[in-house]
Amino acid sequence: MSPNALIPSHRKPRRPSASSRALRAGVTGGFLTLAVTGATVPANAAEKPVSETQEMPTITTALATSAARSADTAEQVAFNYERQALQDSAFSHAAKAAEKHKAEAVKKAKAEAKKKAEEARKAKEAAEARASRSSERSTLSAPSSSNATGSTATLVSFLKAQLGKAYVLGSSGPSSYDCSGLTQAAFSQIGIDLPRVSQDQSTQGTQVGLDNLQVGDILYWGSAGSAYHVGVYIGDGKFIGAQNSSTGIVERPLDYDMPTGAVRVL
Known part of the structure; x- marks a missing residue:
C-alpha cells in the first residue's frame, strides 16, 4: 500500500463545462440546444443566463400564433365565400322567379288582348250584318222614283x-x-x-x-x-x-x- 493511499486528495473536483450545463438545461426544458465550442470553458467562467437557452420556445410560440391567425383568416375567407355563394344563389333564384312571373304576365296580357280583339271583330261583324240587313230592308221597302x-x-x-x-x-x-x-x-x-x-x-x-x-x-x-x-x-x-x-x-x-x-x- 502506498503511504499516501489514505491521505485525502486536495485537488478540487472538476466542474462541468458550460457546454455540458447548456446541454443538460436544453434537455431538461424539452428542447435540444447544441453548442459548438472551440475550447474548454474555464471552470471559473461565468455561466450564461438560462434565458438564452429559451430562444427557440419563444420563436415557436410566435409561429404558432401566426399559424392560428392564418387559420382564422382562412376560415373567415371560407365563410365569406360561402356567404357570397348563398347570396348569389338567392339572387339567381329571385331573378329566375321574376323572369317567370314576367313571362306569365306577358302571356296573360297577350291572351287578354287577343280575346278583346276577337270580341271587337265579332261585334264589328255583327254591326255590319245588321247594317246590311237594314240596308236590304230599306231597299226592298223604299219605292223607286x-x-x-x-x-x-x-x-x-x-x-x-x-x-x-x-x-x-x-x-x-x-x-x-x-x-x-x-x-x-x-x-x-x-x-x-x-x-x-x-x-x-x-x-x-x-x-x-x-x-x-x-x-x-x-x-x-x-x-x-x-x-x-x-x-x-x-x-x-x-x-x-x-x-x-x-x-x-x-x-x-x-x-x-x-x-x-x-x-x-x-
Whole structure:
C-alpha cells in the first residue's frame, strides 16, 4: 500500500463545462440546444443566463400564433365565400322567379288582348250584318222614283175621284168620309196603312217643312200628336180634304186654311 493511499486528495473536483450545463438545461426544458465550442470553458467562467437557452420556445410560440391567425383568416375567407355563394344563389333564384312571373304576365296580357280583339271583330261583324240587313230592308221597302211617281199619281187620282162626296164624322167611305177616313182610304190604294185618327196620322213618317212639300205629303192642323184635322197635298200649292159637313170633300189652295205642319210617308 502506498503511504499516501489514505491521505485525502486536495485537488478540487472538476466542474462541468458550460457546454455540458447548456446541454443538460436544453434537455431538461424539452428542447435540444447544441453548442459548438472551440475550447474548454474555464471552470471559473461565468455561466450564461438560462434565458438564452429559451430562444427557440419563444420563436415557436410566435409561429404558432401566426399559424392560428392564418387559420382564422382562412376560415373567415371560407365563410365569406360561402356567404357570397348563398347570396348569389338567392339572387339567381329571385331573378329566375321574376323572369317567370314576367313571362306569365306577358302571356296573360297577350291572351287578354287577343280575346278583346276577337270580341271587337265579332261585334264589328255583327254591326255590319245588321247594317246590311237594314240596308236590304230599306231597299226592298223604299219605292223607286218611277214607283213613287206612279203611287202619287194613283193617290191623287183617287182623291180627285172623291171630290163632292159628303163629310160624315167617323165614316171611311166609300160614299162619305171624315178627314182621317179619307186619307186612310187614299193611302190604302197604294199599299200604305195609316192609323185611323188624325192625331196618330200626324206622327207618321218624317216631319217636313211647309216650304218643302211634295205631292202625297199629309198635311195636319194643330200640333203633331194632337192634330184635329188632316188633308193631302196634291201639288201646285193645293190640297184635298174632307173639310166639314157643309163643304164635304173639296180641293183648296193652302192659303185657304194654312196647315200647321206636314209628314211624308212616301
